[in-house]
Amino acid sequence: xxxxxxxxxxxxxxxxxxxxxxxxxxxxxxxxxxxxxxxxxxxxxxxxxxxxxxxxxxxxxxxxxxxxxxxxxxxxxxxxxxxxxxxxxxxxxxxxxxxxxxxxxxxxxxxxxxxxxxxxxxxxxxxxxxxxxxxxxxxxxxxxxxxxxxxxxxxxxxxxxxxxxxxxxxxxxxxxxxxxxxxxxxxxxxxxxxxxxxxxxxxxxxxxxxxxxxxxxxxxxxxxxxxxxxxxxxxxxxxxxxxxxxxxxxxxxxxxxxxxxxxxxxxxxxxxxxxxxxxxxxxxxxxxxxxxxxxxxxxxxxxxxxxxxxxxxxxxxxxxxxxxxxxxxxxxxxxxxxxxxxxxxxxxxxxxxxxxxxxxxxxxxxxxxx
Numbered sequence: 001x002x003x004x005x006x007x008x009x010x011x012x013x014x015x016x017x018x019x020x021x022x023x024x025x026x027x028x029x030x031x032x033x034x035x036x037x038x039x040x041x042x043x044x045x046x047x048x049x050x051x052x053x054x055x056x057x058x059x060x061x062x063x064x065x066x067x068x069x070x071x072x073x074x075x076x077x078x079x080x081x082x083x084x085x086x087x088x089x090x091x092x093x094x095x096x097x098x099x100x101x102x103x104x105x106x107x108x109x110x111x112x113x114x115x116x117x118x119x120x121x122x123x124x125x126x127x128x129x130x131x132x133x134x135x136x137x138x139x140x141x142x143x144x145x146x147x148x149x150x151x152x153x154x155x156x157x158x159x160x161x162x163x164x165x166x167x168x169x170x171x172x173x174x175x176x177x178x179x180x181x182x183x184x185x186x187x188x189x190x191x192x193x194x195x196x197x198x199x200x201x202x203x204x205x206x207x208x209x210x211x212x213x214x215x216x217x218x219x220x221x222x223x224x225x226x227x228x229x230x231x232x233x234x235x236x237x238x239x240x241x242x243x244x245x246x247x248x249x250x251x252x253x254x255x256x257x258x259x260x261x262x263x264x265x266x267x268x269x270x271x272x273x274x275x276x277x278x279x280x281x282x283x284x285x286x287x288x289x290x291x292x293x294x295x296x297x298x299x300x301x302x303x304x305x306x307x308x309x310x311x312x313x314x315x316x317x318x319x320x321x322x323x324x325x326x327x328x329x330x331x332x333x334x335x336x337x338x339x340x341x342x343x344x345x346x347x348x349x350x351x352x353x354x355x356x357x358x359x360x361x362x363x364x365x366x367x368x369x370x
Contacts, residue, residue, distance in 0.1 A: 022263065024264065026047060040176050044061065066145075069122045069123060072098075074100070086212075087325045089212075091128060092208040107199070110340065110344065141160045154329065167316055173271060174309065175329070175330040177267055185213075200336065226250075227287050236294060262302065271312050272312050275312060
């Protein structure tokens with residue numbers, strides 16, 4: 001029996017994250033506990049090592065990430081010289097090009113691969129922030145030296161200013177909530193490439209390519225586009241009803257795995273409200289809540305992680321074209337950890353296909369084909 005889209009198929013084992021009875025956990029710790037208490041750097045350590053770090057281990061990781069954040073000059077020149085391309089295309093190319101600066105780019109030995117993975121965890125947020133600045137005609141900003149928090153360093157590098165405490169809290173929570181999510185499309189793509197014993201940068205480049213699609217990471221930008229089209233609360237119900245009548249997909253709702261509300265959504269909904277209050281502009285939060293109410297009433301569907309992420313990103317000054325790259329800046333932790341896990345106990349991922357085309361055909365010589 002063929003499972004279209006591999007739905008319901010268990011394709012491998014992992015110790016990194018799980019979704020059991022609608023509950024997401026990283027290495028056995030539920031996402032609600034991590035979102036409430038853990039920093040992103042603690043989550044990175046947890047995904048890489050399987051345990052929460054001690055104070056000394058966390059400090060060492062924070063220092064390593066801080067020192068690795070600045071980009072090679074060649075990458076900055078590459079980004080600056082690129083045409084006004086799609087940010088995800090720029091990110092994909094820049095990550096691939098970072099392999100040029102590795103002493104041994106093709107090695108898959110654990111220690112070297114882990115070091116490369118952590119450098120990507122540090123550098124991908126800097127790439128994304130740099131793309132954001134170049135798109136606005138602004139000069140790149142070097143990440144603040146000695147800043148241990150990825151969230152604060154990213155926002156500072158993007159906006160060239162000290163972010164507020166709430167902005168840092170929101171960004172840190174986004175990074176935690178998006179860090180990993182079992183065998184999603186981009187993570188599975190990374191593992192397929194890693195299973196061939198390709199290098200870390202090759203596997204992550206494949207993951208970024210998969211994340212670009214609107215049915216995966218691109219959904220958050222589509223949600224923001226919808227919010228901008230609706231614009232006012234009075235237009236919410238007629239807009240959604242018209243879309244549903246035309247059988248068009250409402251982005252940000254439903255999930256292949258979750259039957260109820262995505263456990264990450266409530267955290268982002270709260271952040272959207274708080275950021276809106278701080279900025280004195282609750283419109284995007286209120287529009288989002290109104291859309292969610294209509295969708296639950298009309299279709300029985302709940303928001304997924306992308307839905308409220310859109311307004312949170314917007315309140316953080318992240319343009320919609322940059323939203324999916326920001327997703328990647330978080331998921332890089334999970335992708336690189338999955339590459340390490342795949343190659344630690346590797347078997348080439350090579351499924352079979354059920355052939356449904358014609359059979360028993362014969363070759364017809366060219367001069368007999370008319």
